[in-house]
Amino acid sequence: MVLHCSIRLQSTRRKKVPMLSDSKTRSCLYTLFIVASLFCGAYFINSTVIAKEYKDRLIRLGASETMRNKDSMRCKDDCRPSGSEHLPKGIVVETSNLEMQPLWGPIKNYKNTTPAMNLLALAVGIKQKEIVNRLVQKFPSKDFVVMLFHYDGVVDDWKNFTWSERAIHVSAVNQTKWWFAKRFLHPDIVAEYGYIFLWDEDLGVENFDPNRYLSIVQGDGLEISQPALDPVKSAVHQPITARRKRSKLHRRMYKFKGSGRCDENSTAPPCVGWVEMMAPVFSRIAWRCVWHMIQNDLIHAWGLDMLLGYCAQGDRTQKVGVVDAEYIVHLGLPTLGAGLKNQASAQS
Numbered sequence: 001m002v003l004h005c006s007i008r009l010q011s012t013r014r015k016k017v018p019m020l021s022d023s024k025t026r027s028c029l030y031t032l033f034i035v036a037s038l039f040c041g042a043y044f045i046n047s048t049v050i051a052k053e054y055k056d057r058l059i060r061l062g063a064s065e066t067m068r069n070k071d072s073m074r075c076k077d078d079c080r081p082s083g084s085e086h087l088p089k090g091i092v093v094e095t096s097n098l099e100m101q102p103l104w105g106p107i108k109n110y111k112n113t114t115p116a117m118n119l120l121a122l123a124v125g126i127k128q129k130e131i132v133n134r135l136v137q138k139f140p141s142k143d144f145v146v147m148l149f150h151y152d153g154v155v156d157d158w159k160n161f162t163w164s165e166r167a168i169h170v171s172a173v174n175q176t177k178w179w180f181a182k183r184f185l186h187p188d189i190v191a192e193y194g195y196i197f198l199w200d201e202d203l204g205v206e207n208f209d210p211n212r213y214l215s216i217v218q219g220d221g222l223e224i225s226q227p228a229l230d231p232v233k234s235a236v237h238q239p240i241t242a243r244r245k246r247s248k249l250h251r252r253m254y255k256f257k258g259s260g261r262c263d264e265n266s267t268a269p270p271c272v273g274w275v276e277m278m279a280p281v282f283s284r285i286a287w288r289c290v291w292h293m294i295q296n297d298l299i300h301a302w303g304l305d306m307l308l309g310y311c312a313q314g315d316r317t318q319k320v321g322v323v324d325a326e327y328i329v330h331l332g333l334p335t336l337g338a339g340l341k342n343q344a345s346a347q348s
């Protein structure tokens, strides 16, 4: 229809123009024609664009609607993880855990007996053997599965610690905690663990009790947390992580001078909703989110800390916090990439 309009206009112009004798009328008509055809053209272009967009949207809507219908139809039958479609019903399990099974004899039926277990995952090098030993011994074996990520490739030298046998050892040379976590802590594998401690190795735990820590975190609804750092003995990089005496936990910090001020109205990290990547503790549901946020090529996780709020399962000013009552010492020892880290922080 629109197309007709412009064609007709053009043909009238062609026919009529030679017949007109008065030049004034002619130029007037001419202007009119131009204006009219401009309008026509604009309308034409506009309507095609709109029509196309609308059509696209309709198609998309239709497609997603059919997909959704199909999905829900299929899900009504049985909604299965991709790749398991050909397996008989009932044999597909979506999650696993890090439980070791005996070679012989009855298999532990953890489904019926499982206590709420948590996971301690540490990136370790043999040089920090003694510190790691003290750290692991703080975590009762009945409540925690221990996983060691060996970034120096040394595994055998850990064997003479009694807890070493029940730990899961993963070794890959010169890889960071985040590299290991992305590859070996898939949310479906660690789905049974209530809380995941993803810690560095250079932490002193004399004043830290994991179960007391967890009862605070649970009681106060922290999905992402860290123990506070002893400000006297620790290398404190961020004031929000420093321990406050006579406090159970805190969620924000105050800074009234200089740049980057923080007050009670601040809503963004690092004033509030922020923990450091050295000793984070994630709830199961927060970890599922964080795991997805860890990009495949993430190495040191600088910057990830600022984004953790996305995984707080709601208000990050409430669900992210630092626990003062159970605190640790950041020893600041040279560990994997420590030289690099200093260089980078000097630059920034």
Ligand SMILES: *[C@@H]1O[C@H](CO)[C@@H](O)[C@H](O)[C@H]1NC(C)=O
Pocket (backbone or CB within 6 Å): 160, 161, 162
């Ligand atoms: C482990 O072995 C090292 C050297 O072989 C020894 O010095 C250390 O005391 C042993 N530790 C334990 C807990 O057995």
Ligand SMILES: *[C@@H]1O[C@H](CO)[C@@H](O)[C@H](O)[C@H]1NC(C)=O
Pocket (backbone or CB within 6 Å): 173, 174
């Ligand atoms: C690991 O890193 C160290 C120190 O940067 C380096 O000397 C060594 O060659 C690296 N090893 C591998 C296998 O990349």
Ligand SMILES: *[C@@H]1O[C@H](CO)[C@@H](O)[C@H](O)[C@H]1NC(C)=O
Pocket (backbone or CB within 6 Å): 263, 264, 265
């Ligand atoms: C915080 O917000 C309240 C209410 O808007 C205001 O009265 C108060 O002065 C603010 N505090 C600061 C430190 O800006």
